[in-house]
Amino acid sequence: MFDGFEAFDIGxxxxxxxxxxxGEGPPVLLLHGIPETHRMWHRVAPRLxxxxxxxxxxxxxxxDSGKPPSTADHEPYSMRAIGADQLEVxxxxxxxxxxxxxxxxxxxxxxxxxxxxxxxxxxxxVIDVVPVGxxxxxxxxxxxxAYWQWSFLAAPEPVPEQFIGAAPATLVxxxxxxxxxxxxxxxxxVRAEYVAKFSDPETVHAICEEFRAAATLDxxxxxxxxxxxxxxxPVLFLWSEHGAVAKLYDDPLAMWRxxxxxVRGGPVPVGHFIPExxxxxxxxxxxxxxx
Amino acid sequence: MxxxxxxxxxxxxxxxxxxxxxxxxxxxxxxxxxxHGFPQTHVMWRHVAADLAADxxxxxxxxxxxxASDKPAxxxxxxxxxxxxxADIVTLAGKLxxxxxxxxxxxxxxxxxxxxxxxxxxxITHLATLDVLPTLDMWDILHGTTAAxxxxxxxxxxxxxxxxxxxxxxxxxxxxYFLDVWTQSPQAIPADLRAEYLKASREAVPxxxxxxxxxxxxxxxxxQADRAAGxxxxxxxxxxxxxxxxxxGYDAAALWRTxxxxxxxxxxxxxxFMAEEAPDExxxxxxxxxxx
Numbered sequence: 001m002f003d004g005f006e007a008f009d010i011g012x013x014x015x016x017x018x019x020x021x022x023g024e025g026p027p028v029l030l031l032h033g034i035p036e037t038h039r040m041w042h043r044v045a046p047r048l049x050x051x052x053x054x055x056x057x058x059x060x061x062x063x064d065s066g067k068p069p070s071t072a073d074h075e076p077y078s079m080r081a082i083g084a085d086q087l088e089v090x091x092x093x094x095x096x097x098x099x100x101x102x103x104x105x106x107x108x109x110x111x112x113x114x115x116x117x118x119x120x121x122x123x124x125x126v127i128d129v130v131p132v133g134x135x136x137x138x139x140x141x142x143x144x145x146a147y148w149q150w151s152f153l154a155a156p157e158p159v160p161e162q163f164i165g166a167a168p169a170t171l172v173x174x175x176x177x178x179x180x181x182x183x184x185x186x187x188x189x190v191r192a193e194y195v196a197k198f199s200d201p202e203t204v205h206a207i208c209e210e211f212r213a214a215a216t217l218d219x220x221x222x223x224x225x226x227x228x229x230x231x232x233x234p235v236l237f238l239w240s241e242h243g244a245v246a247k248l249y250d251d252p253l254a255m256w257r258x259x260x261x262x263v264r265g266g267p268v269p270v271g272h273f274i275p276e277x278x279x280x281x282x283x284x285x286x287x288x289x290x291x
Numbered sequence: 292m293x294x295x296x297x298x299x300x301x302x303x304x305x306x307x308x309x310x311x312x313x314x315x316x317x318x319x320x321x322x323x324x325x326x327h328g329f330p331q332t333h334v335m336w337r338h339v340a341a342d343l344a345a346d347x348x349x350x351x352x353x354x355x356x357x358x359a360s361d362k363p364a365x366x367x368x369x370x371x372x373x374x375x376x377x378a379d380i381v382t383l384a385g386k387l388x389x390x391x392x393x394x395x396x397x398x399x400x401x402x403x404x405x406x407x408x409x410x411x412x413x414x415i416t417h418l419a420t421l422d423v424l425p426t427l428d429m430w431d432i433l434h435g436t437t438a439a440x441x442x443x444x445x446x447x448x449x450x451x452x453x454x455x456x457x458x459x460x461x462x463x464x465x466x467x468y469f470l471d472v473w474t475q476s477p478q479a480i481p482a483d484l485r486a487e488y489l490k491a492s493r494e495a496v497p498x499x500x501x502x503x504x505x506x507x508x509x510x511x512x513x514x515q516a517d518r519a520a521g522x523x524x525x526x527x528x529x530x531x532x533x534x535x536x537x538x539x540g541y542d543a544a545a546l547w548r549t550x551x552x553x554x555x556x557x558x559x560x561x562x563x564f565m566a567e568e569a570p571d572e573x574x575x576x577x578x579x580x581x582x583x
Binding site: 140144167 | 435436
């Protein structure tokens with residue numbers, strides 16, 4: 001797993017970020033989602049490394065990255081703050097400009113990075129999410145039932161923290177098994193890693209704070225940017241053909257076209273965990289897009 | 292049973308093939324049935340019931356799936372639909388000799404009461420609901436960034452498995468959270484009673500979830516059918532609730548008026564557990580309703 005990659009821990013202004021770097025070529029940063037870590041890229045990263053310098057990291061709060069204390073407004077876990085870590089990591093590795101591809105929460109970090117730092121982000125890949133502002137603006141009962149974890153994880157402290165602390169594997173297994181369609185998408189070793197990281201109370205609290213920030217600061221920042229800031233680089237959007245995005249939005253590409261001029265992509269016939277369920281298709285799409 | 296309503300008689304009454312309800316009955320006079328909510332039992336009515344029993348027959352059951360009533364395994368959405376739970380109450384009152392009765396419900400009990408009023412208009416003479424929105428409206432209002440205040444609705448609406456496992460693993464923390472956070476007067480629920488509510492809820496996890504799950508499915512269908520047919524509550528109705536309209540940005544009285552023609556809509560400064568936090572206010576409200 002990640003043969004030829006080198007592990008690093010880089011201290012940023014706000015946290016330490018754990019990750020790996022490998023390969024050669026134009027740099028691309030890959031960001032994971034919930035309930036995962038950078039390991040989710042284990043099938044894609046080595047293939048992509050034939051064409052690119054590939055950086056995979058754990059988001060602030062997740063995996064082996066730092067979990068700084070939060071504040072009442074959840075600002076340390078806003079995607080703006082989480083994205084700033086990643087920008088700093090790439091600069092420290094020597095890349096002032098780079099492509100970024102995110103899955104799930106990582107995609108939220110990636111697009112926030114592209115909006116906040118257009119000078120740095122040359123290409124943006126977003127997998128199976130629409131912007132949080134649009135998601136909440138259009139939210140109805142069906143949305144909130146499908147995305148029940150948004151209300152659960154954003155519920156007041158310490159409720160979700162306590163719940164997950166009592167049964168971390170229950171939640172991780174539910175997310176992996178319910179949102180994936182491909183049965184062997186998660187090798188035992190990878191699943192065990194996800195559960196182990198989710199068993200750390202500090203990680204769980206950080207993740208809850210990240211969801212609380214999503215419902216407040218991230219939402220407000222999207223709303224503030226709407227009609228003012230745009231994503232200036234090309235965008236690739238992949239989504240699960242049968243998942244919540246496909247069910248909730250008639251024209252998923254249009255959701256991103258409202259934010260960016262150059263948007264391409266399409267549905268992939270697997271579940272939510274596209275890079276793990278369809279690694280070859282994901283790699284093919286990314287290689288084409290990042291060329 | 293540690294807690295009982297003083298002076299009330301306790302019975303078990305069969306309301307369905309496999310469902311017997313625990314019910315406290317006291318007083319004499321015109322009948323009124325009081326339905327409790329989540330995460331509680333009929334004991335939440337102790338102050339109100341004692342007062343009303345001076346001149347009414349007061350009937351306080353534990354709902355199907357709660358307290359000391361039976362908790363049948365959910366065969367499908369129907370087992371804990373509000374329609375089924377309302378039919379339990381009509382059957383219960385009938386078996387106690389009351390073909391018509393007034394009905395007041397708090398929280399989940401209010402959802403059962405609304406459904407009883409819609410399904411059995413000739414049976415329910417007066418209707419009071421405490422701190423709830425009709426199911427359809429609740430889902431219309433509580434979503435998106437507002438959903439976090441109602442995360443339990445979304446958690447318990449998930450398919451069988453996850454909510455049962457997670458809530459069972461943290462039952463006291465889960466139920467205790469609501470008892471603590473939803474009140475404005477913590478002393479209204481003393482520690483020993485809080486412990487009793489927690490025990491009752493801990494022993495009812497699957498059926499409580501089934502009740503909530505029904506509200507994300509079959510109960511909505513029933514509400515929608517009534518709305519499409521123009522069915523409304525025809526008896527005098529009193530709604531008392533916290534000022535959710537101001538908190539969440541909607542016109543609560545207007546919303547209720549679409550469901551009830553003869554409506555008195557009140558807000559209270561008491562917390563969610565208003566029958567225990569402000570019993571005098573609730574008693575006055577109920578007596579005023581019964582005089583209409």
